[in-house]
Amino acid sequence: MKPAPSPMSDSAPATFRIGAVSLPAARLEGGLYVVATPIGNLGDVTLRALETLAGAALVACEDTRVTRRLLERYGIRTPLVAYHDHNAETMRPRLVEKLGQGAAVALVSDAGTPLVSDPGYKLVEAAIAAGHRVVPLPGASASLAALVAAGLPTDRFFFEGFLPPKPGARRNRIAELKAMPATLVLYETGPRLPESLADLADGLGPRPAAVCRELTKTFEEVRRAPLDALAAHYAAAGAPKGEIVLIVGPPDEEVASDADVDGALRRALATLSVKDAAAAVATATGRPKREVYARALALERADGD
Incomplete structure (x- = not known):
């Protein structure tokens, strides 16, 4: 140099x-x-x-x-x-x-x-x-440009960047993001977009979302729809070209009560281990895994006394 x-x-x-x-x-x-x-x-x-x-x-x-x-x-x-x-x-x-x-x-x-x-x-x-x-x-900034174009809440957002490329790791990360009380900002490549949208739809449900592609360029496109509809569109249309930012709306504000969590845990513990029951209930309720696991341990000890 x-x-x-x-x-x-x-x-x-x-x-x-x-x-x-x-x-x-x-x-x-x-x-x-x-x-x-x-x-x-x-x-x-x-x-x-x-x-x-x-x-x-x-x-x-x-x-x-x-x-x-x-x-x-x-x-x-x-x-x-x-x-x-x-x-x-x-x-x-x-x-x-x-x-x-x-x-x-x-x-x-x-x-x-x-x-x-x-x-x-x-x-x-x-x-x-x-x-x-x-x-x-x-x-x-591509992430901020996409965020303001998506038409989704901007008062609180979480920049995730790229999801893991391997399907198993990607689904696990999506499960961890489910309870995040914020709009999600993700980057994705064109070839991986269809499968990532399918995993997001499976893991997060039909949340509102936007695929923002080629922002500020000649072929700029912002496609807004629920995640399941976006997944269906790109499964049929195939992988798009260009730089992509994916914006996903936050979860509903309703949070499962402690009583709801305990009830779900008791049902799950009838057939599953503590670890698996806690993971399933955390995913279903949007409550943090660590918190649900602690409640599952407490319930198992109480029921065993």
Whole structure:
């Protein structure tokens, strides 16, 4: 990684371009600048992001080909270095070393806000541990864009990211999420979307949901329907293409009473072990597994006395 000239030097100032207008880059102090970039439409980049990308000593990005398109659009010539899951262990100390030399390093992901489903948080952690400034530049986010387009409650939401790819682990995780009193925000790939929707419908019931695909791009689509209807649609239509965010509405506010839980446990314990009875009742009532298991143990001891 070759040293890049500092934007604070006395050399000719860096610039960026919007249309035919050339503008000066930001004169940055040393530090790690975490920069949100567009999730599709390159016009969604902020002015501050452009100033920072043009003024940084270098830009660390997941894929240099993706980020180069953004920089070329705005006439930015800042050097690019790749920083991703496959080279993070090697590149992270080198980037921290650059920070130690007083350089301004910009961190971007392929799209949206860095650190969400990428290795950026480890670089931020290392920069903080080394005593360097970390400066967030907010902007585009696929999860928030989908959340505001879905038409589902936004007062409380839980970002899950990607569900496990293996069916058994995915269903177990969905069972754990069932009682979460919040709108769920998930990422999914096109090939896995039909089976994930089927598992969500089986595990959560016909909750309202939205499949948000290719947001801000030419073929943007938001399909809103109950989970079972979405599962049926994509089972018939097949796997869609593009980037996908799945929003699932929260559970009904009704929570099973202690008496209801105890009654269900007594019926389940007649044929199941304590562990299996607790798991079944927790899934059916939406109550936490640990709490239901403790109640099952107490009931078994009381009935045995």
